[in-house]
Amino acid sequence: MKRVETFFEGLLFASRWLMAPVYLGLVIAMIILLFKFGKELLDLALSLGSASSGNIIIGVLTLVDVALIMNLLIIIIFSGYENFVSKMDLENHEDRPEWMGHIGFSDLKIKVIASIVAISGIELLKAFMNVEEFSDKHLAWMIGLHVTFVVSGVMYALMDRLGHNNHSASKANSEH
Numbered sequence: 001m002k003r004v005e006t007f008f009e010g011l012l013f014a015s016r017w018l019m020a021p022v023y024l025g026l027v028i029a030m031i032i033l034l035f036k037f038g039k040e041l042l043d044l045a046l047s048l049g050s051a052s053s054g055n056i057i058i059g060v061l062t063l064v065d066v067a068l069i070m071n072l073l074i075i076i077i078f079s080g081y082e083n084f085v086s087k088m089d090l091e092n093h094e095d096r097p098e099w100m101g102h103i104g105f106s107d108l109k110i111k112v113i114a115s116i117v118a119i120s121g122i123e124l125l126k127a128f129m130n131v132e133e134f135s136d137k138h139l140a141w142m143i144g145l146h147v148t149f150v151v152s153g154v155m156y157a158l159m160d161r162l163g164h165n166n167h168s169a170s171k172a173n174s175e176h
Contacts, residue, residue, distance in 0.1 A: 016085050023077050023085070028071050037066045054129050061129075065122045072115040079103040106160055112154040120146045 043057035044051075053060070078097070080090055083105055090096045103111070124146050127134050134142075 019080070019085050023081050026073050028078050030070055033066055033070050033073075037070075037100065040066065058126050058129050061122050061126050065126075068115060068122070072112065075103065075111055082129055083108070093120055098173060104147050106163075110153075110157060110160060113149075113156055117146075117149045117153050120149045 040059065040062050044056065044063070047055065047059075078088070083103075124142050126141055127139060131139070
């Protein structure tokens with residue numbers, strides 16, 4: 001029976017590699033976003049002579065939006081792979097980010113929520129730059145969604161902080 005248990009546990013542990021293609025898919029998504037970024041940058045550069053300052057700002061905000069999404073994907077790919085699949089053997093690499101290997105699952109969720117709030121804020125700002133193109137109902141939905149993301153992010157951060165405080169307090173009590 002112990003051999004069956006050992007085999008089953010080994011199989012479960014090896015199943016973490018099923019996530020590797022997911023992270024590869026996110027790398028491919030980054031390549032797609034890079035093309036989107038290039039297209040937006042080219043469109044912005046080509047319209048420079050005729051675009052209003054509002055349109056230029058919207059173009060730049062779109063570039064920032066894509067950059068934020070790509071940064072978020074990097075964090076998800078690196079920390080997700082290291083937390084759930086395998087440690088990356090890059091300890092001595094000169095370009096290894098400081099945060100790599102230090103972001104846990106809880107930290108990752110906070111970063112994802114913060115990025116969603118930032119991306120939502122940029123989309124809302126872009127809508128307000130072209131307020132005449134949106135109905136009041138559409139803008140109200142955008143504001144409502146953004147406020148929902150903000151409140152959710154704050155609530156999650158508070159719950160996470162309370163969880164850390166409770167964990168620290170119970171750990172300190174068990175040591176005494």
